[in-house]
Ligand SMILES: Cc1cc2nc3c(=O)[nH]c(=O)nc-3n(C[C@H](O)[C@H](O)[C@H](O)COP(=O)(O)O)c2cc1C
């Protein structure tokens with residue numbers, strides 16, 4: 001997969017290979033709805049013997065048109081993971097455009113001429129609610145007006161799963177509610193966080209539950225504070241685990257948020273390893289115990305729940 005980074009305005013001398021079938025969107029999460037858009041484009045590309053290309057942005061367009069707080073500036077899929085998934089889905093060319101004020105300042109007609117036409121798009125595919133500017137003038141209904149029969153426009157209807165539209169906003173809300181099992185259903189794969197195993201306070205081993213402390217990217221959206229069933233991939237092996245995201249409130253009131261995972265049947269030192277955490281099922285909220293014994297008793301119960309989960313989901 002070729003990734004082409006672009007900055008507005010494009011150098012007029014820049015030439016793009018074409019024709020291509022182009023999927024268009026920011027695609028945060030790469031959920032089942034996004035998958036439907038990209039697979040629709042893929043089928044058309046295969047039928048027409050054209051490369052499958054994708055137009056996306058280096059960061060959320062909201063960075064430019066909204067003031068984002070620390071919570072909302074995060075992403076379901078960071079760029080590295082996004083590109084890995086797109087490659088797996090068969091995308092051949094990614095046009096990654098820097099979303100800037102100057103890019104945003106184009107009229108819809110300029111966007112079509114400067115990008116879709118320059119990319120030699122034969123067909124453009126996007127979700128029916130996709131916008132490429134203000135929603136009253138830059139929507140999918142009006143796209144044929146700007147392309148003037150130079151490009152086929154395919155609009156993919158919103159996918160409905162578990163009683164509602166699949167959307168990045170709904171998935172963020174699910175994670176904020178701690179509903180990781182539903183999140184996984186909407187994504188069509190487990191929600192994943194990548195991080196590095198760092199040293200903690202070495203308390204875990206004294207409790208009888210050593211935990212990998214996973215340092216994560218500050219731009220990564222996480223499930224809400226609580227305890228979860230997870231599987232963890234370390235050096236291509238998958239381990240079962242029970243995870244806590246929280247402030248370790250039993251041990252003080254001002255601890256930072258950490259991800260701590262006790263792995264079942266595991267006895268290795270993995271400091272410094274990069275790990276991938278799959279969030280599978282919510283267990284409970286974080287509890288402030290009056291002493292370590294209370295926490296240990298509760299972790300034994302969490303372990304039973306975790307074992308049960310894996311024996312029911314073999
Ligand atoms: C399954 C699991 C559940 C946990 N639940 C809680 C909890 O309810 N309250 C709490 O204060 N800490 C909880 N923790 C976090 C522990 O406090 C933390 O893992 C322990 O202090 C070890 O820290 P260390 O890795 O820095 O040594 C939980 C950890 C795990 C693995």
Ligand SMILES: Nc1ncnc2c1ncn2[C@@H]1O[C@H](COP(=O)(O)OP(=O)(O)O)[C@@H](O)[C@H]1O
Pocket residue numbers: 197198199200201202203204205206209210211212213261262263264265266267268269270271
């Ligand atoms: N079953 C296990 N689950 C998690 N980590 C384990 C396990 N067995 C050994 N370890 C190792 O022990 C470390 C965790 O021990 P712990 O006492 O919690 O120290 P720390 O506070 O530095 O995380 C992990 O980073 C890992 O390298």
